[in-house]
Amino acid sequence: MINNHIWHLISRKLSGEATLDELRALQELLNDDPEMAYKAELYTNFFEHPVKPERSADQKKSQWNKLQSKLGEQFPEDFVSNTAPEASPARPSVFSMYKKWMVAAAGLVFITLAAVYFLRHTSPEQKQVAATDTNTNEMNTMPGTRSKTVLPDGTIVWLNSDSRIAYNADFGIDKREVVLIGEAFFDVAHNADAPMVVHAKNVNIWVKGTAFNVRSYPDNNRVETSLIRGAVELTTNKDPERKILLKPNEKIVLDVADADTTNVVVAESPKPEKASVKHNLYHIQQLDGSRYNVIPEISWVQNELVFDNEVFTEVISKMEKWYNVEIVLQNNELANKNFSGAFKKEDITTALQGLQFTNSFQFEIKGNTVYIK
Secondary structure (H helix, E strand, C coil), X not given: CHHHXXXXXXXXXXXXXXXXXXXXXXXXXXXXXXXXXXXXXXXXXHXXXXXXXXXXXXXXXXXXXXXXXXXXXXXXXXCCCCCCCCCCCCCCCHHHHHHHHXXXXXXXXXXXXXXXXXXXXXXXXXXXXXXXXXXXXXXXCXXXXXXXEECCCXXXXXXXXXXXXXXXXXXXXXXXXXXXXXXXXXXXXXXXXXXXXXXXXXXXXXXXXXXXXXXXXXXXXXEEEEEEECCEEEEECCCCCCCEEECCCEEEEEECCCCCCCCXXXXXXXCCCCCCCCCCCEEEEECCCCCCCCCHHHHHHXXXXXXXXXXXXXXXXXXHHHHCCEEEXXXXXXXXXXXXXXXXXXXXXXXXXXXXXXXXXXXXXXXXXXXXX
């Protein structure tokens, strides 16, 4: 079964024994299966997160029952146990886990590791990491992977590579506020009494029930919002009284070069400032999916990487996140040249070869680094 093969590759990766070809194969499999990528990240968090102090037996039992219920809802095909462990076992070695993954069914492995993960951490409800100091929940994706999740109000969120969302623990009760770092596509459940606000850098995106994409990576001085359905209203922290309305099939790009993105937390929407403010520069353009029969801005949700006449620096940024590689541009003349292409299951080598038909360039791959000449 393909799932067993994925668990085998994951165990090889965690034990440090995976070859470069195995890592690439694992990445391709996870790219094609967001749900498996979701589970793989849970296992990775088990090894990477520090051990938290032990809790009382009653606390463990209560939290275990909650986790058990969530696991049963999300992964019914994998959920095979209804009995909570009585004690917290010693953390197994990577080699021990490797042998178990090799002989156990993928479903049994999932619930076993989830149980151990639960007992050793403060709040392991699926991928949600409760930040007790700020009373928020977080969800994130590893570089090179994408995932899909459902928020408490029924809103569906797709997270692109190396992205994170955070939201209040009481999300959906009185308010719906989300902080985004990276890229996400939101299909928002309608609730006129509690509009949703997505905070990206210093931009606030207000919605009631709609579908839209937001791209706001830390290494970029722009926030891009592409509206597919419904309506959104944008404001900025610097000028909260100035509202920008976006219509379906429109994309807005805001320059936030001077935005303060440190200490990002879910907080109340900003109040109007009394001091004079500097307007953010922005432009609005129409979305166009006619060339590749898919809108490039949201093609990643369908596991496609599409460029439609984009400058090479933007192409490089997206390819780095998509393939989890570092791309070094040694030929500065290529930086502002435009490139087009559509890729789905192609590896980094094939994708670069495809882009060579748009503009001529040479490249060399050394390990996890690509050099463009």
